[in-house]
Amino acid sequence: MKIGIVIPAHNEALTIAGCLASVQAAMAQLPKGVSxxxxxxxxxxxDNTEAIVKALKVDYLSCDYQCVGRVRDFGLRHVIDDGATWLCCTDADSTVSKDWLAQQISHLLQPTDMICGVVSIADWSNLTPKTREDYLAHYQDKMGHRHIHGANLSFSSRAYLVAGGFEAMPCHEDVNLVKKFETQGFNIIWSNLVRVTTSSRLQARAAEGFAAFLANLEQNH
Structure with missing residues (x-):
């Protein structure tokens, strides 16, 4: 089994090294026979994101799409062409748990076409206590949750191609893809065992992405 992990990055020099270090730690826990x-x-x-990625000797592609849906699809189709049969998405301002990949492998013991994982906030110190309270009251950190995060989404390459892949959308491309999987009857696991920690930054890369969601909560307070 070959896993492809695609990480879009737009000026992520401050976070990309930590993201890639966490991915490497998760890869170290993969069982034999899985790469x-x-x-x-x-x-x-x-910025110098590219220089950091090169220094870490991680494969990369360059583009000028300025559209996260198109960027994710570009990367995913590249790793599919390279033989990946299971595809994982995360974000450059996030870190995956050490068992991120191992937990996905465990879920694949049952018929699974997609896994929607959960995210935790790395640091609340730049946000008001009320924002944290409202967020945690809203968030369901449990099996069977219904949250969708592009920073923690994985699926089979076969299902991805059948579903039609990520659309060229500047935001909500993850929600759109999950809806495609649901409409076409693919099996989805909503897991809080597959975990990612993401930044609490308010400077959104996508106009209506996760950072924008936090910024809106903060502005309300």
Whole structure:
């Protein structure tokens, strides 16, 4: 089994090294017979993200799409062409848990076409206590949750191609893909065992992405 891990990045010099270190730690826990490799898709980077990725000797592609849906699809189709049969998405401002991949492998013991994982916030110190309270009251950190995060989404390459892949959307491309899987009757596991920690930054890369969601909560307070 070959796993492809695709990480879009737009000016992520401050976080990309930590992200890739966590991915490497997760890869170290894979069982024999399973291989994985990360691919960073550099989208219109004007900082030194590329230099960091090169120094870490991680594969990368460069593009100028400025559209996260198109960037994810670009990277995923590349790793599919390279033989990946299970596809994982995370984000450059996030770190995956050490058992991130191992837990996915465990879920694959039952018929599974997609796994929707959960995210935790790395640091609440830049946000008001009320924002944290409202977020935690809303968030369901449990099996069977219904949260969708592009930073923690994985699926089979076969199902991805049949579903039609990520659309060229500047945001909500993850929600759109999950809806495609649901409409076409693919098996989805909503797991809180597959975990990612993400930043609490309010400077959104996508206009209506996770950072924008936190920023809206903060603004309300």
């Amino acid at each position: 994985a490799s990360p691919l960073v898709v550099l989208d219109n980077c004007t």
